[in-house]
Structures are given as C-alpha cells and as structure tokens.
Amino acid sequence: MDNLQLEINFSERRNRFRDALNAGEFVLLVENSSPGRDNDPAASADRLAALENAVLDIKGINASLAITDRCHTVDVWRAAEYASALSAENRDRHVIYLSGRDTTLNETRNLIDIAANAGNCNIVPASGSVIPGDSVRESRKRTFTESIEILQELASHPYGFFSGATVNPYQYTGWSLMGQYFKLVKKLNSGASFLVTQAGWDMLKLQSLRWYLTGRSLFYPMIARLILLTPEKVERILAGEYPGISISHDFQRILEKELHYSNTQFEAAQYRRLELQAAGCRLLGFSGIQLAGVEQPGKAKIAAERIVNALREFTDFDHWLEEYNSYLARTEMAPFSSSFYLYDRTLRRPYPENDRPIANELDDPMVSGAEKLGYNLRKFLFVHADRQKADHQRLFKKLFAGCRSCDVCRLPATSFVCTENCPKRLANGPCGGVKPNGNCEITNSECIHCKVVRLADWAGELPKLEDHILPPGIRRIL
Template identity: 45%
Template sequence: MQEATGGIQLKMNFDAPSGNRFRQCLENGIFTVLFEHAAPGMELADCEAAEKLRRLEKTALEITELPCALALTDRYGSDKSRRAVDYAALLPEKSRNSHLVYLSGRNTDADGMRGMLAAAHSLNLANLVLVSGAVQGENHHELRKKSFTESTAALQMLREFTDNELFFAGAGVNAHYYSAPALYSSIAKLVKKFNRGAEFAVTQAGFDMAQLDALRTYLTRRGIHNPLIARLMLLTPDKVDKITLGKLPGINMTDDFRAILNKELRFSESQFEAAQYRRLELQAVGCKLAGFSGIQIAGADTPEKMQIAIKRIHRAFKEFTSFGQWVEEYKFYMARSDMAPSDQQFYLFEKLLENHSEEAALPQMAAYTLPAQNCWERFSSSARRFLFPEADKQPSRERVYWKKLLAGCRGCGECRLPQTQFYCPRLCPKQMCEGPCGELRDDGACIAGGGSCVHLNIWQEAQRRGEAYLLEGTAE
C-alpha cells in the first residue's frame, strides 16, 4: 500500500470521537512514529502537567511528514510518578485514540489492574500496551516484596472485560538477547500474548538492527503478521552512563558500541547530538524497510527534539529506497562494529540484514545444541515428573517438602509444576509465571541477580521433550 504523506490525507476519519487514528494506521500499513513521554511525578501541579502534555501533543499531531503521536509510559523509572492512565485523562477526548498508553503491572495487584482497565474504558482510551513492570534498582530479595501483575494475566483480564471491543491492546518483547534460550523463551511468551489478544507488539530498546530483523523474519516465517513497533533511543551522555551502569534494565550495550559512543563523546555537544540523530534516522529507515509498522522514540521529549527527529527521519526515508542500500550505509556508519557481546553471539538466523525482496528466500535458521545435563539435573527432572504429575490439580501444600527439595518450591497458593516443565516459576523474583520479563541481561541472567532466569530452564526442558510449543499457549 502506498503511504499517505500529506497532513490532510493522514486524517482519514480520525476527527470522529470514535475514530482510532493509531489503530487505523497500523491496520492500513501506514508507518507511524510515536514519541515516548513518561508520566510526570505528583509534585508537578495538574495545570503544569496538562500544559506540558498539551504542547507535546500539539507538536505531534501537527507534524505532516508522517503520522505521529505520543506513547505515555507508566511507572518507568519511578513509583512516584502519575499513573499513565490518569495522565492520559488530561488529553482532549477527541484525540485520545491517536496515542498509546502503557499500563504497568509494577506494584499493582489484580484488582488494581482491573481498576486501571475500567478507568481506561471510561476515559475512552483504546490503545493500551500491557507490561509487567520494570525493575528500579531492587535486588532479588527486594523484588519479592513487590507486587507485579504479569502482562499475560492483564491481557486475559482485558479479554474478560465487559464491552472490550473498544480496546486495541499491545504487548512488549525484548529481541536483544544473545542466548538462544533467552530469545526463544521471550518469543514464546510474545506468541502467548498474541494468543491472549495482543494485536501488536513494541520491542524493548536496543541497538542491534540484526536482532530486530531476526524477530520480524522469524514471526513472518511462522505466519505471524501482527504489527511490530521498534522502540529506539535518542542517546545522551547521561543515558550512555545509565546503560553502562545497568540503570536501564533490559537495555544492553556491547563493548564495541560503547567504544564508538566514547569516541563520539569526545566531540563537541552539538557534534555528539548530530551523531545520535544520524544513528536514529538510520535505525528508523532500517525498521521500515525490515517490515516494522512504526517506531517509538525515547529521548525526543521536547517539541524541538520531536521536530528535529521527524525532519531527519523523513529525509532519510527519501535517501534510502532499498534495504541493500540502507544496509551498506548502516554498516559503514556503525564502523562494522560487533553489536553482539564477545561471549554470547547467538542470532536466530545465519544471515541477517540481507536482501528483503519478495523473491528472496528466507535465511537459514541458526543451529542450537542444548547443553548436556549432569547427573543431578537428570535425576531431579525425572523425580519431579514422577512425584508431581498432577500437582496443579491438588492442594498446593501436597508433598511440599519434596517440592522444596526438588523444585525449589516457594510455597505459593497455586502449584503450576506440570504446566512449567516441573520447574517452579515462582523462583522468578518478580514471580512471573508465564515466561520471562523483558529485563534479562543479554546472556539470559536475571537483572536482579540470583543466576539464570528460571524460564530459560523451562524452555530448555520443553525443547528437550519436543514440547516448546506448549509455552506459547493456544488461541481460543
């Protein structure tokens, strides 16, 4: 489909109160740019918060080069900020469904999540991204004291919501892992989210275009064509420091890329900024040519930065007309640096960032050999299967001491062992039961410490038994 480029064409029927500009763009193949904006803290007066939001929205909706909107994030970085659903209430009702609103499960129990969904419905907020919630510097033990509503559970709540036709729900996924179990288990959870009703997905921020290419290619190979939006980041010296120190969980950076940024940091402030805009526009073009439906830009958080970013991106769309042409410039700009960490370099496919024409064959999938199990791992796996085959149908305290010994049972009120390859998912400090969160380290280790993510063990055991498909759930 040919994209509309004029401001009048982009309006479609979005002026109607029931119109959903964002949804119509995704469903009609019109590439969309979202500018990420975090809901401010309560210390900012409502009138000031409303004025700040008004200026950002006015800038986004007046851009004519491409359809643009806001993505309002929820509890990203602080529990003291407004909830995004409350902040979105400050938007004019007529334009609310031009934008995207995140609902975070962090410090939110099931009743709290249902309350936010009800609030979104009453405010006519249709475009929601349901996420489990971010780690904010807590360690393994501190996280256990927090309440997280898993995104899969929130999607199920939305499906059961009375009069849920309003909603156009999305989910998150992190494609920037270099461990096969981490990648495959994350994608399995994404497919489960699609099966629970998510209609599009937003990727975690990252800097490896090959991994984004791999995600779109893999889903296409599976016949899964839900729209994907890539979260991109306009870097600043402060953000580089935070990523290096691990203060932005789930966002990883290799030594090679860090060396490039350190070189750029020696430039003047204006030169460093120009380098980041060039990188952003190259990433945006790459996403469009790779088949993504849009991008969400973190860091372009003022009207001035939004206008600069869109002009640069629009110009780059005219500069690059083929994927091959773009690949050469992208690799040259990145100094052909290695975007994968030296000790972990797994990609889903053998060749990425190659020809994307309709006639081109899909690339060959990369081989992966499961690690051998030691004697204890083989024994405990067999013992769990023998002792607890119907544990999810019995009282959770049944054989609890054996569960603690063999499965690390946390003593929760609902046993899921037969559903999770007889590994206890509650070993996750965020108590995610249906797959990993999006904040693992690039090698699959838990961001809060405590070793490898338990969901990677679950995926590996399922893969050994030819049951990995069970981790995706089923569409009803």
C-alpha cells in the first residue's frame, strides 16, 4: 500500500463514462453491491465478471456498472477494492461509490488511491447510511466522513477523478428540500461533476430538481436511481427498512395489492413501472438512470431490453405523460397530506424555455417564541465564535447551544445551531437518510440541518447557507 502512489499512472487517460454524459447519451448504470468479506473472493470476482460481461454487451443503451458499498450493513468489501476485479480495459466505463461510514479520512485516502491505482476514475462519495437497529448512541460512536470532504480529496488528487454527488430530492417540507438542494450545490462547488438521486417514485420531485438546477444555470448531468422491486424489497420498503426511502399511503396500497399478484403479474407490474420511470427520466432531462435490483446477468439484460424499448416507445413528452397519468391514475405520491413542492404545474410540461417556473414560497417557518429568544441570545453571545478558539465561552455554549466540545466552532454559519448534535456529526447539510417530513432518520426528531434551514429562513439568511463549506468539528482520528 505504501508504494501505491508510485504505481498510479497519471498520464492522459480516457473516461468513456464521462464522455458519454458529455455527449448527451442516456446511460444505464446497473447497480451491484459489494459482497461480504466472508464470501469466497474468487467466486465473487467471477460473479462480478459475469455481470460486467452481460452489462457491457447490452445493445441500444450505454450500459455499465455502479459498484456500491454505501448501504453496507455487514463487513463487506469496499467498492474501491471490489471494483479491482473489473476488467482492466473497461474500468473507465464504470462508477464506484465510496461510503464515509466507519471510514476515517486516512482510510478514505487509501481507498481513493486503490481506485486510482486500479484505473477506476468515476467515484461517487456518500457520507453513509446508519446501520439499521443502531441506537443514537451507537450511531454517534461511528465515524461518518462527510461526502463533501471526500469530494475535496478527490478534487485535489492528481489522478483526475470524475466525481459525482448524491442528493435526496424526495423531501416534502420546504426546509428539508432546501437543505438537500443547498448541500447539493456545496457538493458541486466541492468538485462534483454529475449527480445521482436517491431512489424514489415521485416524478414531480425529479422534475423539480431538474427545474431548480436549470433555473440556476447548473447544467450538470443528472442520474436518477431507480429500483426494480421484488416482493422481498417491497416488504422491506413497507417495513421502512430502506434509509431515505419513504412512500405515500396511495403507493403503499398499490404495492400491497401487487404483493398478492402471481409472480408473473407482479414482475410485469414492476417492469411497466420501470419502463415509464426510465422513459420519463429521459424526457425530464436526466442523463441516465442507475438501476438497483438487477444483480444477476440475465435479469440485468431483460431490464435493459425493457428500458431500451421504453425509450423507443416514448420519444414525446405528452405521449409519455398521458401514459404515465393513466398508469398511475390519481395516485398521490407524497407521503404526507400537506406536502411541499417547489414549483406548481410540474409534470405538465418539460422545462419551459420561455416561461420560467416561479418557485413557491417556503411555508411559514413556525419559529416558536422560545426558538426566537434562543436564536437571538446565541447570536448575541456567539456571533464571532467562528473566529475565536472553540473552547471560548464553552460553558455558555454548553448551556445555550448544546455544545459537544468540538475543535472548530461553526455556530455563526449554522443559524447558531450546533451541528455536532447531528448523530453523524455532519457539518454541511442533511444526509440522504433524512425522513421526508424533515425528521432525523435516527432520532426521529427534527433533523438538525432542517432546523438550521428553518431558522435561516425566519432570519432572512437562507442564501448564506450555501456560502461556506464547513470543516468537520472533531478530528479525533485522522
């Protein structure tokens, strides 16, 4: 490992994944999770090789793999390590994920070097998911290296990575949605060149994201993550076991009904939904999809064929919309009765060139009297805290801001809310696991970062939230 840097080839190299996005080709990334370390490595490598051969052989769409370890729940091979089993001549076509969970910054650097050494040049960092069943205390004990920090490492690495950012657009309060959007912009400012969404089914949210970025002239290639469901996956979604994935009551009823279908009918329903989503993504201006749930070569090929046919079937937005509306009828896709959409009249037209959408006002931030008092007091006491030593006024910070004694005070940049109280100790915005109502995936009370956005909205300081990339607070282990 010590000689790794010396082995890296820094010469000009091709990157066919980046080239395809830049050329406006619609790409298909077939998602594959890295296996547990207790699996036979040779057998795992053979399985990956078989999937790679099948995917690269797909005709009619630019298909390659996305190797992910972002949701690892057991001791799995890290994606950067596992991806070394891909064929050397095709690694520039694939994408690998790099999860920050249980990974220190130094370990992250090693994984980045492993990727560079192997020629895996397309990397999507993610801060990482919690382990289902972990308590708040257990989550706090884990290391979560923030995706923005990893992006900065990738950007400064001489290898010249092409990195992506993740975003969860399926948020239904103004603050949780804007928290995701602001964090995405920070990621783009930290070196991300494309973005991949969280998985979901609400096409209005995908179009809102497209409109938001277009409205800000942020023309980055966007890839929507979709899932081909199996009955087991439906059961897990209904049980709320997928971090960051929530569904509406209407959609839940549809899935419950489909669970009672025969296997053939169930599969047909899933493929039709996938076809409509994939074709819709292209017509909404997405550059591709990342498809989870097709890890066997045969299934990946069938899914790809269905997608290719759907792309041929729907080349016109109105035709697609008619079919999509008749398929979903009046299904409400928002998981809450009162839900926030940034734009009206989404899914009635593609991006309107001459009729730019006007964003809706965020709802009343509902800041209580006690919150106003607390904010004003903290602002009075800590307005210069980012320029002072972190232990300055520590006692007052503990009393009035719940200070957790970190090394870098960032209160003035976070609406005077101490973000060290986020169980993952993320500094720059909400993680992808935040619930659609803005509650924390771990504590189930308001996500710290949604509170930061809500207070900033009340204080008239929303635009400032994108201004600074904040460093982590505690660097106990490098």
